[in-house]
Amino acid sequence: MSAEGRLHQACLDLLTGSDIQFHRHSRLDIALVKNLPLALVFLPAADIPTFVGEGRVDLGITGRDQVAEHEAVTPPTDTTGVEEVLDLEFGRCRLQVQVPENGQITRPEELVGRNIVTSFTNLAEAYFRKLENNGGEVVVNGEGKGRLSTTIKYIGGSVEAACALGVADGIVDLVESGETMRAAGLKAISTVIESTAILIRSKRPSDPKLVDLIASRIRGVITAQKYVLCTYNVHREKLHDACKITPGKRAPTVNALEDSLWVAVSAMVERKQIALVMDELSEVGACDVIVTKIENTR
Numbered sequence: 001m002s003a004e005g006r007l008h009q010a011c012l013d014l015l016t017g018s019d020i021q022f023h024r025h026s027r028l029d030i031a032l033v034k035n036l037p038l039a040l041v042f043l044p045a046a047d048i049p050t051f052v053g054e055g056r057v058d059l060g061i062t063g064r065d066q067v068a069e070h071e072a073v074t075p076p077t078d079t080t081g082v083e084e085v086l087d088l089e090f091g092r093c094r095l096q097v098q099v100p101e102n103g104q105i106t107r108p109e110e111l112v113g114r115n116i117v118t119s120f121t122n123l124a125e126a127y128f129r130k131l132e133n134n135g136g137e138v139v140v141n142g143e144g145k146g147r148l149s150t151t152i153k154y155i156g157g158s159v160e161a162a163c164a165l166g167v168a169d170g171i172v173d174l175v176e177s178g179e180t181m182r183a184a185g186l187k188a189i190s191t192v193i194e195s196t197a198i199l200i201r202s203k204r205p206s207d208p209k210l211v212d213l214i215a216s217r218i219r220g221v222i223t224a225q226k227y228v229l230c231t232y233n234v235h236r237e238k239l240h241d242a243c244k245i246t247p248g249k250r251a252p253t254v255n256a257l258e259d260s261l262w263v264a265v266s267a268m269v270e271r272k273q274i275a276l277v278m279d280e281l282s283e284v285g286a287c288d289v290i291v292t293k294i295e296n297t298r
């Protein structure tokens with residue numbers, strides 16, 4: 001899992017929710033889990049697909065962008081081909097082509113043959129190769145392999161400074177809020193990939209049963225975060241309408257009340273939909289609506 005950066009805290013929360021207990025000594029990148037026969041390794045987000053791909057680590061949490069960058073290497077290697085298990089739905093960002101806001105360039109095609117700076121060289125190369133093959137000039141090198149006329153240069157950090165420093169005509173960099181991009185006087189003209197954190201697994205896990213158990217615990221925590229439990233009372237005549245509003249994950253639970261004309265309904269509802277669902281339930285006459293946080297689910 002991610003060592004220190006933007007995904008770190010959310011990863012720790014996932015482990016807590018999955019009851020994976022460990023103590024990490026300061027400066028150590030490995031921690032033994034107290035209540036399961038496994039160890040946690042804290043690595044930079046960009047290195048995780050390599051370790052999982054090589055089968056040295058069974059499960060990993062990193063950004064989809066990092067996995068895509070690792071997988072975009074040409075030709076594919078033994079370490080490519082990790083399996084995505086689950087979208088963890090945090091760490092949302094986009095890898096975007098950016099150019100100076102006040103410059104002449106408005107379309108990514110106009111960057112063909114120019115200088116690009118990025119930390120995602122494989123994805124940038126694949127992106128510009130596609131652009132070049134669709135109209136841009138393709139130079140073929142001595143080995144007969146199509147070589148890019150666009151120059152892709154690697155920079156590890158502060159990529160947004162490259163245009164102002166005259167090193168690049170455009171950059172390919174991550175955008176979350178867009179603050180860094182705007183502060184650097186840049187604008188996005190295209191999206192290479194949309195990313196969230198994902199759970200990945202090796203094709204050759206050392207302990208497939210344990211991998212399934214951990215994946216299932218993490219899935220439970222993610223589902224619990226995504227849903228709330230909605231309970232309410234409704235007149236039997238309106239039960240059909242109400243159940244259409246709250247169909248639940250499988251089906252709503254309907255319980256009889258002492259008043260035989262009324263029933264109590266409970267169903268899981270997507271957290272982001274709950275305000276709308278409550279409005280609609282009120283419209284069909286449901287009352288005593290209670291929304292409860294789900295701690296965990298399986």
Ligand SMILES: Nc1ncnc2c1ncn2[C@@H]1O[C@H](COP(=O)(O)OP(=O)(O)OP(=O)(O)O)[C@@H](O)[C@H]1O
Nearest residue numbers: 002003004005006007008044045063091093174176
């Ligand atoms: N605003 C953002 N900037 C960079 N990465 C982001 C952003 N928002 C989400 N992410 C995701 O976080 C990933 C980087 O993770 P993280 O910052 O944990 O990296 P790290 O290498 O482990 O930490 P550090 O860079 O501090 O050493 C990106 O690949 C991306 O998927």
Ligand SMILES: O=P(O)(O)OC[C@H]1O[C@H](OP(=O)(O)OP(=O)(O)O)[C@H](O)[C@@H]1O
Nearest residue numbers: 157158159174175176177178179180181
């Ligand atoms: O859209 P925003 O919310 O502003 O976030 C995007 C910025 O954050 C990341 O850089 P980071 O701060 O991790 O440092 P870095 O430039 O050294 O990679 C990324 O590379 C962008 O520069």
